[in-house]
Amino acid sequence: MMRVLLPILTAWATLFLIPATAQVQAQAQESAPAQAPVPIGNEACKTCHVPYASHKVNIYHSDCLACHTPEAKHLAEGGKGTMAFPTADNCLACHQHNDQGRMNWAFTEHKKARLDCRNCHGIHSPKIKEINIGMWKTDRNSALCISCHKDVAARLTMPSHHPVLEGALSCVSCHDPHNSKTASLVSKTEQCTKCHQNVRGPKVFEHAPAAEDCMICHNPHGSPNRRLLQLAQPMQCLQCHSVASNMHGNPPRGAQLRGCTNCHSAVHGSQSDPTLKY
Ligand code: HEC
Ligand code: HEC
Ligand code: HEC
Ligand code: HEC
Ligand code: HEC
Ligand code: HEC
Ligand code: HEC
Ligand code: HEC
Numbered sequence: 001m002m003r004v005l006l007p008i009l010t011a012w013a014t015l016f017l018i019p020a021t022a023q024v025q026a027q028a029q030e031s032a033p034a035q036a037p038v039p040i041g042n043e044a045c046k047t048c049h050v051p052y053a054s055h056k057v058n059i060y061h062s063d064c065l066a067c068h069t070p071e072a073k074h075l076a077e078g079g080k081g082t083m084a085f086p087t088a089d090n091c092l093a094c095h096q097h098n099d100q101g102r103m104n105w106a107f108t109e110h111k112k113a114r115l116d117c118r119n120c121h122g123i124h125s126p127k128i129k130e131i132n133i134g135m136w137k138t139d140r141n142s143a144l145c146i147s148c149h150k151d152v153a154a155r156l157t158m159p160s161h162h163p164v165l166e167g168a169l170s171c172v173s174c175h176d177p178h179n180s181k182t183a184s185l186v187s188k189t190e191q192c193t194k195c196h197q198n199v200r201g202p203k204v205f206e207h208a209p210a211a212e213d214c215m216i217c218h219n220p221h222g223s224p225n226r227r228l229l230q231l232a233q234p235m236q237c238l239q240c241h242s243v244a245s246n247m248h249g250n251p252p253r254g255a256q257l258r259g260c261t262n263c264h265s266a267v268h269g270s271q272s273d274p275t276l277k278y
């Protein structure tokens with residue numbers, strides 16, 4: 001609404017306000033000083049919002065009106081009326097262009113969940129100051145995420161987990177909060193192998209599920225099973241394989257069933273052995 005009104009207001013102001021001001025000046029010369037209209041601008045904001053005058057903000061964020069939509073009443077009557085908080089549209093007016101295509105806000109999970117930029121970005125004061133991260137050594141970005149995604153934090157305390165709370169990696173090592181689900185996790189496997197280079201293909205003898213999606217066997221956050229496995233051994237393997245063949249004894253014995261990777265250690269694919277032993 002204000003976006004439409006603003007140009008109209010500006011046009012109106014040029015037509016009437018300027019002559020009006022001239023008139024006021026003329027009057028002022030004649031009689032007692034009349035009350036000058038409060039100019040709509042940053043300086044006007046700072047006369048009342050004193051802390052913001054000296055506030056340490058990004059130099060590019062010093063123009064109040066780039067984000068806040070003013071209402072004449074607010075200025076004239078000091079705090080009355082509504083002073084709209086910025087919406088994603090206000091922010092994207094600048095950020096869609098200077099963020100190298102990273103900002104696919106329109107398609108993000110967070111937009112679909114009706115979040116706005118200001119749910120995460122405080123601008124005047126960082127959001128995560130409010131969060132008590134206790135003894136965690138987690139970085140501030142992760143602390144922010146955890147303030148909403150508590151279930152993920154719970155997984156990160158399971159016996160086997162990615163060391164996010166310990167500060168070794170961050171939620172944003174794997175997720176981009178501004179991007180769509182698919183884009184932020186583009187090829188989930190790629191995400192994983194950028195750190196776990198030793199698992200990276202191509203392998204002469206691929207293990208089909210490892211080449212397809214690491215999450216078939218691993219939980220990305222945490223698991224009660226060792227090595228972040230979705231299921232305990234050997235159930236993880238027996239979901240897809242049977243060990244009924246002669247190669248494992250007939251019937252298969254405890255040793256075979258305890259841990260398949262004791263023998264098939266090249267579970268992520270092998271350069272030399274089709275049965276993934278090494
Ligand atoms: C880059 C965008 C941006 C700019 C520029 C900006 N603000 Fe804000 N402002 C915000 C956001 C976002 C919030 C809401 C903060 C929140 O939700 O925690 C806010 C909130 C406020 C509040 C409410 C109290 C508070 O601190 O949360 C006041 C007052 C305020 N801004 C004044 C100003 C003044 C005065 C200026 C110019 C000096 C200014 N703002 C410039 C984005 C901006
Ligand atoms: C004449 C004094 C005065 C001027 C000028 C003024 N404000 Fe305010 N503003 C106030 C008061 C008083 C409040 C309400 C008390 C508070 O929360 O600080 C307020 C509240 C706000 C809020 C919070 C609104 C909310 O819903 O919580 C924002 C944002 C804000 N002002 C931005 C601005 C901006 C941007 C300008 C410049 C265009 C401006 N103000 C100019 C006095 C003023
Ligand atoms: C008038 C244009 C403009 C508007 C409007 C604007 N920004 Fe910015 N912002 C910039 C520029 C320019 C930079 C510095 C270059 C960069 O980091 O992209 C910046 C930097 C940032 C940064 C990085 C700050 C840092 O210290 O590294 C964040 C986060 C940010 N903006 C968020 C927002 C949010 C959220 C909004 C809306 C509430 C917003 N911006 C509105 C122009 C703008
Ligand atoms: C779910 C939380 C969240 C939301 C919502 C969010 N951001 Fe961010 N934003 C972050 C985090 C966390 C970072 C730091 C990312 C990093 O360091 O990799 C960040 C970084 C940024 C930066 C710094 C430059 C960059 O891209 O790394 C800008 C600019 C920015 N955000 C703008 C925005 C704008 C504009 C919106 C709304 C359209 C928005 N953000 C919505 C969490 C969020
Ligand atoms: C203000 C609360 C809030 C913050 C902060 C927040 N999120 Fe979210 N996030 C949500 C909501 C709400 C959804 C919608 C789906 C849901 O309820 O899980 C969501 C969805 C997601 C999804 C997609 C979930 C799915 O089911 O596919 C991911 C991934 C995600 N967030 C990661 C992050 C990361 C990483 C951060 C920190 C940079 C973060 N979020 C910060 C509220 C938040
Ligand atoms: C090691 C990479 C990695 C890290 C670190 C990570 N995630 Fe994830 N996350 C993923 C992957 C991959 C998926 C998709 C899982 C799937 O599709 O089965 C995911 C899924 C999610 C989901 C959607 C549903 C769910 O709960 O599984 C949310 C929400 C989420 N992550 C939030 C977070 C938050 C918050 C943090 C930090 C506390 C975080 N993630 C840290 C890789 C990671
Ligand atoms: C930003 C780097 C990074 C990314 C991306 C990453 N990891 Fe990790 N991963 C680590 C670190 C650090 C450890 C802990 C190593 C240690 O404790 O020695 C780890 C440990 C593991 C472990 C062993 C856990 C244990 O209990 O020993 C598994 C399994 C694992 N990651 C799988 C994955 C999967 C699957 C993905 C993709 C969703 C992934 N990783 C993405 C850094 C990363
Ligand atoms: C077929 C199931 C399966 C798939 C798919 C799989 N893994 Fe594993 N992964 C395992 C098992 C089982 C272990 C435990 C090996 C052991 O007992 O030491 C493991 C261990 C690991 C470890 C810790 C030990 C090491 O080798 O460094 C990392 C890291 C790892 N996997 C990463 C990945 C990544 C990255 C992917 C996707 C490219 C992936 N895994 C796909 C089953 C799988």
Ligand code: HEC
Pocket residue numbers: 207208209216217236237238239240241260261264267274275276
């Ligand atoms: C999601 C299903 C799935 C899971 C879980 C799985 N595999 Fe596989 N595995 C396959 C497929 C598909 C092949 C290729 C079969 C083929 O080419 O005939 C394969 C091939 C193999 C081979 C090579 C021998 C052959 O028949 O080609 C071995 C050994 C093997 N897997 C062991 C394991 C072990 C050990 C685990 C548990 C850590 C495991 N697999 C988990 C699907 C799975």
Ligand code: HEC
Pocket residue numbers: 234237238241242243245247248255256257259260261262263264275
């Ligand atoms: C004591 C070592 C050992 C253990 C433990 C073991 N295997 Fe094997 N596995 C072998 C040997 C040896 C072969 C035959 C290799 C060859 O032909 O060179 C084989 C072959 C296979 C094959 C390919 C032939 C076939 O039967 O289709 C699959 C699949 C397989 N094992 C899955 C598993 C699974 C699943 C487990 C865990 C339940 C497991 N293995 C545990 C030694 C083992």
